[in-house]
Amino acid sequence: MENTDWLVQDDGSCIACEIPNNWEWSEKPYRLYRFLTDLEDIIETVEDDRQRLEAIRPLVRRLLTSSYWLQGEYREPNPETGWSVLMLYDEIDFPLTVQTVVWEPKKVSPIHNHATWGVVALISGEEKNTFWQRSGDRENRDRIEKVGEKILLPGDIISFTADAIHSVEAISEEPTISFNLYGETNYQQRFEFDIQNHSAKNF
C-alpha cells in the first residue's frame, strides 16, 4: 500500500501532503547524525513551522526507509503505564527532541497538543489518531470537539502544527512503535484536555 504524509493543522483538519520523489537515493544508509545535521540546517534557515514541516517530512521518510538501525531502537512499554519513550536525542538549549515511543495494544493517550511542531512516523503496529478542534465559548473556554480521525500504518508520517490537538490509540494486536520529533515546547501553551469537564491543564 502507498504510504502517505499528513499535516494536521491547528483547527484539527488533516491534509495529505505530496511526497517528493526526487531523492538521489544512495547505497549508504542515511544515519542519524546526518539526519540531525540536516535538521539543524532546516531549523536555522526555515522560520515558518509549516515550511519546516514540509522540509523535515522527506528527511524522516528517508531515515525511515534507509536506516535499519532505527527499527530496533525502542524500549519495552512500562507495564504500569502501557507505554515507553526512548530518547534518541535531546540537548539543552537546542530546539529538538528525537525519540521512539511504544504503546501497548488498546492504550489510549490523553487528548493534547504539543505547543511546538511535531513529526511522527509509524515504524510498526497500527495507530488511530483522533483530531480535535477548540469550540469553546465564554463559559467553557477549553471545550473541544472531535473533527476527524486517521488510521496510521507503518511507513505513514503525520506532522502537527503547534496547536493541533490530538489523541492516539494503539489499535493493532502488537504494540505500536513510532519515531517522534518535536521542536521546542512552549510549556505554558501545552495542554491536556478533559472533554467531560470542558477543561484543560498544562502537562
Ligand SMILES: [Fe+2]
Ligand atoms: Fe501527541
